[in-house]
Amino acid sequence: MAGLKVEWNDWCPGCGNFGILSAEQQAIQELGLDPKKVVLVSGIGCSGKIPHFIRLPASGVHTLHGRALTFAIGIKLANPSLEVIVNGGDGDQLGIGVGHFVSAGRRNVDLTVIVHNNGVYGLTKGQASPTLKLGVKTKSLPKPNINSDINPIALAISSGYTFVARGYAYDVKHLKEIIKKAIKHKGLAMIDVLQPCPTYNDIHTKEYYDKRVYKLDEDPSWDPIVKKPEEMDDKMSKAILKSMEWGDRTPIGIFYQNELVSTYEQRIAERSPSYLDNPPAHDVIEFEGKPTTDVEDILKERRVT
Ligand SMILES: Cc1ncc(C[n+]2csc(CCOP(=O)(O)OP(=O)(O)O)c2C)c(N)n1
Ligand code: SF4
Numbered sequence: 344m345a346g347l348k349v350e351w352n353d354w355c356p357g358c359g360n361f362g363i364l365s366a367e368q369q370a371i372q373e374l375g376l377d378p379k380k381v382v383l384v385s386g387i388g389c390s391g392k393i394p395h396f397i398r399l400p401a402s403g404v405h406t407l408h409g410r411a412l413t414f415a416i417g418i419k420l421a422n423p424s425l426e427v428i429v430n431g432g433d434g435d436q437l438g439i440g441v442g443h444f445v446s447a448g449r450r451n452v453d454l455t456v457i458v459h460n461n462g463v464y465g466l467t468k469g470q471a472s473p474t475l476k477l478g479v480k481t482k483s484l485p486k487p488n489i490n491s492d493i494n495p496i497a498l499a500i501s502s503g504y505t506f507v508a509r510g511y512a513y514d515v516k517h518l519k520e521i522i523k524k525a526i527k528h529k530g531l532a533m534i535d536v537l538q539p540c541p542t543y544n545d546i547h548t549k550e551y552y553d554k555r556v557y558k559l560d561e562d563p564s565w566d567p568i569v570k571k572p573e574e575m576d577d578k579m580s581k582a583i584l585k586s587m588e589w590g591d592r593t594p595i596g597i598f599y600q601n602e603l604v605s606t607y608e609q610r611i612a613e614r615s616p617s618y619l620d621n622p623p624a625h626d627v628i629e630f631e632g633k634p635t636t637d638v639e640d641i642l643k644e645r646r647v648t
């Protein structure tokens with residue numbers, strides 16, 4: 344899908360996805376990234392259409408439901424010089440894909456993961472997503488939600504994500520700044536974006552969030568950045584506690600950031616010194632239909648003696 348220019352868009356009027364798309368596009372441009380070195384990887388859902396709708400000559404892969412993160416990790420590890428951004432719904436990443444979401448934290452691959460948190464399965468007409476709270480009844484549910492919810496911020500922090508933030512789709516300027524920081528962060532970044540779905544979620548609307556969201560960065564005492572290893576437990580606990588604030592006052596901004604943890608790419612490079620200069624994507628794997636890769640050569644550096 345490299346360089347695809349799409350002039351249409353079929354999101355419903357007022358959908359929060361427009362704000363996310365705009366913030367993401369502006370973040371890429373303001374950081375001065377070469378769009379040809381940016382890859383957007385999405386799952387299945389309304390949110391999954393971002394790689395089609397972006398107006399930049401970036402590459403995009405619209406993958407399978409719940410599997411965007413696995414494709415993204417593969418792309419980044421094959422070619423660490425690419426900037427890889429994952430876009431997926433709350434159902435995609437915290438329902439069917441939650442196993443990948445959790446285990447990705449152990450590796451800390453240098454990626455940005457954006458969760459479009461609308462409380463519903465938008466594309467399939469409004470079933471409850473994993474972020475909808477117990478007892479809440481959105482308009483296409485016949486009865487109130489029978490399941491408890493997942494807190495994406497607390498889950499990401501406890502899984503090992505090293506940049507964890509929340510944005511609001513209707514505050515594009517603020518969200519853009521968070522996306523820029525997440526992209527610049529060295530390690531696995533997750534942004535939980537409050538994304539109104541005016542078609543199926545009549546509870547968490549723009550009017551609902553406009554009254555409730557407040558910015559963490561406006562509180563001078565809030566410092567989410569881990570600067571010394573001994574601060575880690577305290578900052579993690581404070582961030583998780585803060586993520587439990589919900590309802591009348593809902594915080595947005597950076598909850599936790601820690602660049603003291605090595606990335607998976609650095610860990611591989613320690614074992615295979617040529618990895619970063621000569622990653623797998625540079626290998627010529629076939630010539631005139633015949634494989635050129637000598638597996639013995641690749642395995643040499645990894646041999647356990
Ligand atoms: C393996 C698989 N299971 C189920 C589906 C059906 N399906 C498509 S999108 C979707 C949920 C979409 O919700 P979410 O991930 O929250 O994205 P949104 O549409 O809200 O952006 C489901 C269950 C599918 N496409 N593939
Ligand atoms: S169904 Fe909801 S999430 Fe999907 S495009 Fe419409 S408003 Fe957006």
Ligand SMILES: [Mg+2]
Nearest residue numbers: 432433463465
């Ligand atoms: Mg959803």
